[in-house]
Amino acid sequence: QQQVKQSPQSLIVQKGGIPIINCAYENTAFDYFPWYQQFPGKGPALLIAIRPDVSEKKEGRFTISFNKSAKQFSLHIMDSQPGDSATYFCAASILGNNLFFGTGTRLTVIP
Amino acid sequence: GAGVSQSPSNKVTEKGKDVELRCDPISGHTALYWYRQSLGQGLEFLIYFQGNSAPDKSGLPSDRFSAERTGGSVSTLTIQRTQQEDSAVYLCASIKDRAGNGYTFGSGTRLTVV
Numbered sequence: 248q249q250q251v252k253q254s255p256q257s258l259i260v261q262k263g264g265i266p267i268i269n270c271a272y273e274n275t276a277f278d279y280f281p282w283y284q285q286f287p288g289k290g291p292a293l294l295i296a297i298r299p300d301v302s303e304k305k306e307g308r309f310t311i312s313f314n315k316s317a318k319q320f321s322l323h324i325m326d327s328q329p330g331d332s333a334t335y336f337c338a339a340s341i342l343g344n345n346l347f348f349g350t351g352t353r354l355t356v357i358p
Numbered sequence: 359g360a361g362v363s364q365s366p367s368n369k370v371t372e373k374g375k376d377v378e379l380r381c382d383p384i385s386g387h388t389a390l391y392w393y394r395q396s397l398g399q400g401l402e403f404l405i406y407f408q409g410n411s412a413p414d415k416s417g418l419p420s421d422r423f424s425a426e427r428t429g430g431s432v433s434t435l436t437i438q439r440t441q442q443e444d445s446a447v448y449l450c451a452s453i454k455d456r457a458g459n460g461y462t463f464g465s466g467t468r469l470t471v472v
Contacts (some may be wrong), residue, residue: 253400281460290362290449290463291401316412336400345391345414348401 250274251339253349260327261357268322268352270337275318279342280281282311282322284352285334295322298342327356360384362464364443364450370470371440379435381450388454391461392425395447404448407433440471445450 260266263295270280278299279318283291288329297311297320304311308325324331363382371377383390390406407427418424422440426453427433437444447468451461 249400288465290451290465292463293460296460333457338401345403345406345417346401347403348393350400
């Protein structure tokens with residue numbers, strides 16, 4: 248059973264566009280929601296994370312929006328660049344416990 | 359070291375053979391995780407080590423899979439009698455402690471069973 252559902256599976260945007268990746272979860276006990284970025288041949292790297300006490304968190308061009316009542320959260324990448332082309336994973340956990348990952352979104356930013 | 363180191367980076371093995379995958383976590387990190395990444399399947403939790411506590415093996419897919427962590431540092435994931443469905447990237451991650459934020463992943467071992 249997939250604890251965290253992620254969509255879309257792949258996404259292609261033009262440079263400067265704003266790709267949005269969505270995730271949904273069922274376990275209301277989850278209280279930590281990170282996003283990871285993975286380049287080919289590398290392990291995932293933590294990009295940004297949010298706790299459920301806030302509805303939005305922004306770090307540079309990356310923003311997480313969090314909707315606790317809908318049990319959904321999303322990643323927005325502002326002014327996307329070709330260097331942002333990577334696979335993005337959302338995840339969720341009860342802080343201090345195992346992370347459950349989404350299935351990933353392959354993002355391609357066209358110059 | 360500065361990061362999580364995994365070896366080998368690639369491994370091709372024949373069906374039925376045993377393989378060992380190694381992970382060197384960040385020095386001082388007490389928690390270590392193994393995940394498996396299959397195409398289109400995301401990251402699947404396998405096993406977790408925290409200090410001297412008994413490991414959480416709840417994610418191991420079968421009794422052909424085992425892992426150990428020696429001296430609270432280096433970990434080895436062993437797959438016995440490999441099957442083609444074991445082909446995947448095996449990722450190791452460490453974290454300073456369980457209350458910390460964010461795993462640091464290694465680059466993984468790509469295992470191909472032929």
